[in-house]
Amino acid sequence: MRSNHVDVWVLGTAQDAGIPQLGCSCTHCAAARRDPLHERIGASLAVVDRMEGRFWLVDASPHIGRQLDGLRSQFADVEFSGLLLTHAHIGHYLGLAFLGREALNSCLLPVWCTPRMAAFLKHNQPWRQLVSLENIEIHEVSPGNPIPLSEHVTALPISVPHRDELSDTVAWRLRGAEASLVYCPDIDAWEGEILHWIRECDIALLDGTFFTSDELPTRDRREIPHPPIEDAVERLDTLGTIIRFIHFNHSNRLLGDPEALTWLQKKEFDISHRGDRWRLA
Numbered sequence: 713m714r715s716n717h718v719d720v721w722v723l724g725t726a727q728d729a730g731i732p733q734l735g736c737s738c739t740h741c742a743a744a745r746r747d748p749l750h751e752r753i754g755a756s757l758a759v760v761d762r763m764e765g766r767f768w769l770v771d772a773s774p775h776i777g778r779q780l781d782g783l784r785s786q787f788a789d790v791e792f793s794g795l796l797l798t799h800a801h802i803g804h805y806l807g808l809a810f811l812g813r814e815a816l817n818s819c820l821l822p823v824w825c826t827p828r829m830a831a832f833l834k835h836n837q838p839w840r841q842l843v844s845l846e847n848i849e850i851h852e853v854s855p856g857n858p859i860p861l862s863e864h865v866t867a868l869p870i871s872v873p874h875r876d877e878l879s880d881t882v883a884w885r886l887r888g889a890e891a892s893l894v895y896c897p898d899i900d901a902w903e904g905e906i907l908h909w910i911r912e913c914d915i916a917l918l919d920g921t922f923f924t925s926d927e928l929p930t931r932d933r934r935e936i937p938h939p940p941i942e943d944a945v946e947r948l949d950t951l952g953t954i955i956r957f958i959h960f961n962h963s964n965r966l967l968g969d970p971e972a973l974t975w976l977q978k979k980e981f982d983i984s985h986r987g988d989r990w991r992l993a
C-alpha cells in the first residue's frame with residue numbers, strides 16, 4: 713500500500729559542474745575523487761506524490777541518470793510525470809538530452825518553463841529534436857501563475873535576477889497542504905519578489921554557490937555575481953524561514969572547513985545534502 717505523502721527529495725547539491733569538477737585538482741575536488749562521500753552531483757529536486765504514484769523533477773542536471781536510478785531504488789512504483797526548469801545554464805537543463813531516443817526515450821513528458829526558455833529549447837538542437845520527436849511536451853508558464861502538478865501539490869514560478877544570455881530564470885515554490893518549499897539555486901542578488909516568497913514558505917533551498925566573494929581570484933566577479941553565503945546570512949537572517957544552502961561550487965569553503973560550517977549552523981542556517989527530504993502533504 714502506498715503511504716499518503718507528498719515529499720520533496722534533494723537529488724543533488726552541487727553547482728552545474730559537480731564536485732569533483734572536470735579539470736580541477738583543488739583539495740575539495742581531489743578529496744571527492746578519493747572518496748565518493750565527498751562527491752556532490754548537480755543540484756536537482758524530486759517531488760514525489762505517493763498518493764498518486766507520480767513524481768516530477770525540478771531541473772534536469774547532467775547527472776540525471778544517477779538521480780533517476782537513485783529515486784527508482786526508493787520508489788519502484790512511481791511514474792516520471794514531468795520536469796520543471798529554472799533556466800538555461802548547463803547544470804539545470806543538460807539532463808534533458810537523456811530523455812531522447814538514445815536513452816530514456818520518454819513520450820510527451822511535460823516540461824514546464826518560461827516562454828524564453830521554451831523558445832531556446834524549440835529553436836536549438838539537440839533540444840529541438842526532443843520536441844519534434846515528441847519525447848517532451850513544452851508547457852510555457854508565466855511567473856506568478858501557479859500550475860497544479862497533482863491534486864496535492866502546486867508549483868509556482870517566481871522571476872529572479874540571474875545572468876540571462878540564453879534564457880530568463882525562475883525559482884519554484886512547491887506547495888502542499890502541510891508545507892511549502894522554495895527552490896532558488898541561482899540568483900544574482902537577494903532582492904525583489906523572491907524575498908517575499910522566502911519569508912512566506914516553510915523551507916527554502918537557496919543559492920549557496922560561494923561562501924565568500926574572493927573564492928575565484930582568476931574570474932571576474934561580474935561574470936558570476938552569486939551572492940556569497942557570508943553576505944546572504946546577514947541579508948536573509950530576518951526572514952524567519954528554515955534556510956538550507958544548495959548549488960555549491962567546488963571552491964566553497966563550507967565543503968571542507970568544519971569551522972565555517974559551525975559558524976553557519978550557529979546562525980541557524982545549514983547546507984543541504986543529497987537525500988534530504990521534506991514533507992509537503
Ligand SMILES: [Zn+2]
Nearest residue numbers: 728801803898
Ligand atoms: Zn547553476
Ligand SMILES: [Zn+2]
Nearest residue numbers: 799801874898
Ligand atoms: Zn545559472
